[in-house]
Amino acid sequence: MKKIWNSKDLCALADHSEEELRVILDTATAFKGVGERNLKKVPALRGKTMVNLFVEPSTRTRISFELAAMRLSADVVNINASASSLEKGETLLDTARNLEALRVDLIVIRHKSAGSARFLADRLKASVINAGDGSHEHPTQGLLDAFTIREKLGTLEGVRVSIVGDILFSRVARSNIEILTKLGAKVTLVGPPTLVPKTFESLGVRVAHNIDEVIGESDVINLLRIQHERQKTEYFPGLGEYTARFGLTRKRAEQLKPECLIMHPGPMNRGVEIDSQVADGRSSVILDQVTNGLAVRMAVLYLCSGGAPFAPITAS
Amino acid sequence: MKKIWNSKDLCALADHSEEELRVILDTATAFKGVGERNLKKVPALRGKTMVNLFVEPSTRTRISFELAAMRLSADVVNINASASSLEKGETLLDTARNLEALRVDLIVIRHKSAGSARFLADRLKASVINAGDGSHEHPTQGLLDAFTIREKLGTLEGVRVSIVGDILFSRVARSNIEILTKLGAKVTLVGPPTLVPKTFESLGVRVAHNIDEVIGESDVINLLRIQHERQKTEYFPGLGEYTARFGLTRKRAEQLKPECLIMHPGPMNRGVEIDSQVADGRSSVILDQVTNGLAVRMAVLYLCSGGAPFAPITAS
Amino acid sequence: MKKIWNSKDLCALADHSEEELRVILDTATAFKGVGERNLKKVPALRGKTMVNLFVEPSTRTRISFELAAMRLSADVVNINASASSLEKGETLLDTARNLEALRVDLIVIRHKSAGSARFLADRLKASVINAGDGSHEHPTQGLLDAFTIREKLGTLEGVRVSIVGDILFSRVARSNIEILTKLGAKVTLVGPPTLVPKTFESLGVRVAHNIDEVIGESDVINLLRIQHERQKTEYFPGLGEYTARFGLTRKRAEQLKPECLIMHPGPMNRGVEIDSQVADGRSSVILDQVTNGLAVRMAVLYLCSGGAPFAPITAS
Numbered sequence: 013m014k015k016i017w018n019s020k021d022l023c024a025l026a027d028h029s030e031e032e033l034r035v036i037l038d039t040a041t042a043f044k045g046v047g048e049r050n051l052k053k054v055p056a057l058r059g060k061t062m063v064n065l066f067v068e069p070s071t072r073t074r075i076s077f078e079l080a081a082m083r084l085s086a087d088v089v090n091i092n093a094s095a096s097s098l099e100k101g102e103t104l105l106d107t108a109r110n111l112e113a114l115r116v117d118l119i120v121i122r123h124k125s126a127g128s129a130r131f132l133a134d135r136l137k138a139s140v141i142n143a144g145d146g147s148h149e150h151p152t153q154g155l156l157d158a159f160t161i162r163e164k165l166g167t168l169e170g171v172r173v174s175i176v177g178d179i180l181f182s183r184v185a186r187s188n189i190e191i192l193t194k195l196g197a198k199v200t201l202v203g204p205p206t207l208v209p210k211t212f213e214s215l216g217v218r219v220a221h222n223i224d225e226v227i228g229e230s231d232v233i234n235l236l237r238i239q240h241e242r243q244k245t246e247y248f249p250g251l252g253e254y255t256a257r258f259g260l261t262r263k264r265a266e267q268l269k270p271e272c273l274i275m276h277p278g279p280m281n282r283g284v285e286i287d288s289q290v291a292d293g294r295s296s297v298i299l300d301q302v303t304n305g306l307a308v309r310m311a312v313l314y315l316c317s318g319g320a321p322f323a324p325i326t327a328s
Numbered sequence: 329m330k331k332i333w334n335s336k337d338l339c340a341l342a343d344h345s346e347e348e349l350r351v352i353l354d355t356a357t358a359f360k361g362v363g364e365r366n367l368k369k370v371p372a373l374r375g376k377t378m379v380n381l382f383v384e385p386s387t388r389t390r391i392s393f394e395l396a397a398m399r400l401s402a403d404v405v406n407i408n409a410s411a412s413s414l415e416k417g418e419t420l421l422d423t424a425r426n427l428e429a430l431r432v433d434l435i436v437i438r439h440k441s442a443g444s445a446r447f448l449a450d451r452l453k454a455s456v457i458n459a460g461d462g463s464h465e466h467p468t469q470g471l472l473d474a475f476t477i478r479e480k481l482g483t484l485e486g487v488r489v490s491i492v493g494d495i496l497f498s499r500v501a502r503s504n505i506e507i508l509t510k511l512g513a514k515v516t517l518v519g520p521p522t523l524v525p526k527t528f529e530s531l532g533v534r535v536a537h538n539i540d541e542v543i544g545e546s547d548v549i550n551l552l553r554i555q556h557e558r559q560k561t562e563y564f565p566g567l568g569e570y571t572a573r574f575g576l577t578r579k580r581a582e583q584l585k586p587e588c589l590i591m592h593p594g595p596m597n598r599g600v601e602i603d604s605q606v607a608d609g610r611s612s613v614i615l616d617q618v619t620n621g622l623a624v625r626m627a628v629l630y631l632c633s634g635g636a637p638f639a640p641i642t643a644s
Numbered sequence: 645m646k647k648i649w650n651s652k653d654l655c656a657l658a659d660h661s662e663e664e665l666r667v668i669l670d671t672a673t674a675f676k677g678v679g680e681r682n683l684k685k686v687p688a689l690r691g692k693t694m695v696n697l698f699v700e701p702s703t704r705t706r707i708s709f710e711l712a713a714m715r716l717s718a719d720v721v722n723i724n725a726s727a728s729s730l731e732k733g734e735t736l737l738d739t740a741r742n743l744e745a746l747r748v749d750l751i752v753i754r755h756k757s758a759g760s761a762r763f764l765a766d767r768l769k770a771s772v773i774n775a776g777d778g779s780h781e782h783p784t785q786g787l788l789d790a791f792t793i794r795e796k797l798g799t800l801e802g803v804r805v806s807i808v809g810d811i812l813f814s815r816v817a818r819s820n821i822e823i824l825t826k827l828g829a830k831v832t833l834v835g836p837p838t839l840v841p842k843t844f845e846s847l848g849v850r851v852a853h854n855i856d857e858v859i860g861e862s863d864v865i866n867l868l869r870i871q872h873e874r875q876k877t878e879y880f881p882g883l884g885e886y887t888a889r890f891g892l893t894r895k896r897a898e899q900l901k902p903e904c905l906i907m908h909p910g911p912m913n914r915g916v917e918i919d920s921q922v923a924d925g926r927s928s929v930i931l932d933q934v935t936n937g938l939a940v941r942m943a944v945l946y947l948c949s950g951g952a953p954f955a956p957i958t959a960s
Contacts, residue, residue: 047431051375053403059683061711072426075405079377079430082403087685087714089707102911110704110910113934114711115679278426279418302429363747367691388742391721395693395746398719594742595734618745 017315021133021140024149025190033191035321037159039311040304046083047306056314057086062118063111066143067093067104070122072278073143073152076302077120080309086118108132118313121145139316147181152312153277154187156305158195160297161232163304164273169196174226176202176258177236177285179212184236184277189215200226203258204248223258227267234275235260235285251284258285265290273297333631337449337456340465341506349507351637353475355627356620362399363622372630373402378434379427382459383409383420386438388594389459389468392618393436396625402434424448434629437461455632463497468628469593470503472621474511476613477548479620480589485512490542492518492574493552493601495528500552500593505531516542519574520564539574543583550591551576551601567600574601581606589613649947653765653772656781657822665823667953669791671943672936678715679938688946689718694750695743698775699725699736702754704910705775705784708934709752712941718750740764750945753777771948779813784944785909786819788937790827792929793864795936796905801828806858808834808890809868809917811844816868816909821847832858835890836880855890859899866907867892867917883916890917897922905929 016035025033046054062081064074069092081088104123111119119136121129122143129142144150162168173192179185179201189212192199199217201208212219220226227233238254248254255261260274265287268274274286274296282288291298315321332351341349362370378397380390385408397404420439427435435452437445438459445458460466478484489508495501495517505528508515515533517524528535536542543549554570564570571577576590581603584590590602590612598604607614631637648667657665678686694713696706701724713720736755743751751768753761754775761774776782794800805824811817811833821844824831831849833840844851852858859865870886880886887893892906897919900906906918906928914920923930947953 049375052377052431053375059681059685061684061714063707071407075379075407076430078405079403079432082377082405087711089710089714091703091707103914106910106912106914109931110934113931114708114938115684115935116711278422280422282419282422299425299429302426303431306430365691368693368747369691387723391695391723392746394721395719395748398693398721594738596738598735598738615741615745618742619747622746 015320017321020138020316020318021129022151022312022316023130023133023140023142023145025151025154025187025194026149030194033155033158033194036155036308036311036315037162039315039319039321040155040159040307041163043310043314044304044307046310047303052083053085054083055085056319057081057084057117057317060086060117060317061115062086062088062120062313063116064088064090064143065107065111065119065121066091067121067123067128068144069093070144073122076305077141077143077309077313080306080313081118083306084310084313086313089116104128104132105135108136112136112138117317141312141316144183147183147186149187149190150183151187152305152309153184154191155312156301156308157184157188157234157275157277158191159304159308160275160301161192161197161273162195164297164300165231167196168192171197171231172200172229173197173232173234174200174202174220174223174230175234175236176223176260177207177238179203179208179236180206181239182236188234189217193217200230202226206248223264224267227264228269230268230272232273232275233260233268234277237277237279238281238285255284260286260290262287262290265293265295268295270295275301278302331636333637336454336632336634337445338467338628338632339445339449339456339458339461341467341470341503341510342465346510349471349474349510352471352624352627352631353478355631355635355637356471356475356623357479359626359630360620360623362626363619368399369401370399371401372635373397373400373433373633376400376402376433376633377431378402378404378436378629379432380404380406381423381427381435381437382407383437383439383444384460385409386460389438392621393457393459393625393629396622396629397434399622400626400629402629405432420444420448421451424452428452428454433633457628457632460499463499463502465503465506466499467503468621468625469500470507471628472617472624473504473550473591473593474507475620475624476591476617477508477513477589478511480613480616481547483512484508487513487547488516488545489513489548489550490516490518490536490539490546491550491552492539492576493523493554495519495524495552496522497555498552504550505533509533516546518542522564539580540583543580544585546584546588548589548591549576549584550593553593553595554597554601571600576602576606578603578606581609581611584611586611591617594618647952649953652948652950653761654783654944654948655761655765655772655774655777657783657786657819657826658781662826665787665790665826668787668940668943668947669794671947671951671953672787672791672939673795675942675946676936676939678942679935684715685717686715687717688951689713689716689749689949692718692749692949693747694718694720694752694945695748696720696722696775697739697743697751697753697755698723699753699755699760700776701725702776705754708937709773709775709941709945712938712945713750715938716942716945718945721748736760736764737767740768744768744770749949773944773948776815779815779818781819781822782815783819784937784941785816786823787944788933788940789820789866789907789909790823791936791940792907792933793824793829793905794827796929796932797863799828800824803829803863804832804861805829805864805866806832806834806852806855806862807866807868808855808892809839809870811835811840811868812838813871814868820866821849825849832862834858838880855896856899859896860901862900862904864905864907865892865900866909869909869911870913870917887916892918892922894919894922897925897927900927902927907933910934
């Protein structure tokens, strides 16, 4: 089989072709089985070292990458910003060069600055995986969302996906738009004009400011987390108001098509962007997203380390 | 051999029969040898993943579980509260469901709320081990204390154990009472009436407010840590007063039977609940408790993962 | 071959003979190759447990020891001060005795008190490795600096090494002086009289207060980090003044012999003790120091665990 994946890094889904993205999804499908075994380890990356460099904290993503590396038999070192030399005024590049001098094989980086992963990837021999860079991209989140839809619906071609919430500052939204449009889905962004400006239409998506307009036609509805701990209360009047206008309340959930998938990248604010019972309901695939995230990250670590892609398993 | 241990969880010693508790102690006896070897690893839990979910910090207990898992060849992921999604307002149940979606096999939880471990255990397929839930239970501490007494004295039957200190708020005391009374020891609780109310007698133990009454008759004296960093100074007048009335001073230590074991769950306040020289003296088994804690935790992780119990080795 | 290394600990280079120090360097040379392989692991310390006890934070040194242990197949547990029982008022000795009761094999300690590593080493059966104790010693830093010079110049005999900066409070300087003078190098200490008093001459080194006096004759120039986050501004007027008088500016770098090695223990304050371009220039071996640090630490962990020294590979 021709080797389709040739990159040592994954910085942004925007950098990769439809074919490359499919290779990751297909490889993830093969790895998903490992998590269901009693012995959840394969020796693929034995003797390799991965560093989780989280300059911005995130327990969930850190753990998902840590488990992915462990299941591939790699060794993991965790660095979080507050303890790191970065505090002593060292630049990100110096930190990264040091990691390379230590012959680290993979660097997973979460950082508040857009472009930080690419900046490192261009300068280091080590593989660099973006685990979220500012409001730019969060490629493995986009991949796991696409993986989940493809797994549940059999395809992404023609699937109508509504993404609801704070799109403007969301790297999750940006990575979703990249992969979903490339793989043939029809994406609608939903939220107040302050958070979902019309300019997004240039990305090949539809913009809607009224959730009730799109709710009945969606095959997938993805509720983004309202970052109320960061919000400076300028973009919408308050949480209650947000829920009333854009939350997936029980009432709105009744308007969904019965087979519509309900997604959320987590952690959820139950009762804000999504009703608590709806989040736990039959249509919710929120925990599948978590499971699939691990499979997708195994695939990414494996492919960026030079592993041979697995043959496509689904036809989509 | 009949399989006596059938639980995927260990939430409270109160949930388990005398026979089940003996199975843990017997299995721990078998595992204790592993720590004395040059190669301190057995492959029992290879490919399994344990998460240390410490929503309340505790370096000692965390490390003991971490080493126990490593010696069983399991992979370990550490989560501590301050870094976790719990801070972002996610519920404990959502955090735990996420860990389950990641196919984590064992969750060791320390949490300030009584009942938190049981709450998770009832809802998850993963094994849940309680590493201390509020002032409810700390089952592995009770097990390691019982293990240490049994190892040193050959039996628990009829052994007189005095537990001294802040019983009211102590999960250590509660787990000790559970296992010691079930295995036949005679327990006396000692402390000021504010910290050791008479109502404890309903648990089948004796209550004493004067340490000098019990000191000469004890086979084991277990000094609990005074949590002076938490104390709101309401329960006793001050540390000096506490030492004078309930501390194991050198003078009191002379009143002990020569073969009486001196125990402390650590970390010690030397000079407060226990005299520093007494803590390091010949009768002290405080460091044996630490060593045995690791063996007991290996046994618990192993049994809750479905491992076959070891045949009883001691007759007690 | 006669076994030259017989110590379970490495607390200070001052404790060891020239011959012993050469054994570490020779063993490190053999281990350096492991970091260049695809499979970066050897089974030398399989089943052993190393604890990184960092009572003073240091991400770089912690990670270097962590990777060194992993490459030797040891298990690693990280403890940092702020989370540890030390905070609850437990003494360092009690913490260490607990680690020994847990049958930990190696304790790597960084601590603010001079002599803390030796204090533990004398009381524990476990190996104790000093990762920096106050302003006393940082032996693995001295070793890696000597290793780097020997690797690049073929020998230390007669090599002129200038160490520039805050010598008075620098454990890095102290460990460098120990090993470099023992292995035959000619050391000059450079800095303001407040930070480099004449009394240092009793260690068999030269003291200079004018960097321009020594710059043209040095074979190696080692710029120490100005700890401006700790500095109480008493020892020199300010950062700009320091750079003007003692910094390796581009202009000064032009006065260096072409083959002079430029070293820095990191993390660098670019533009303060060293010009940014000079730090990245052809003569800089700063990243080699990082790579060699890992090899040196592998050698130290291995030898202190009782591993057989490797035969000398270089003749120096």
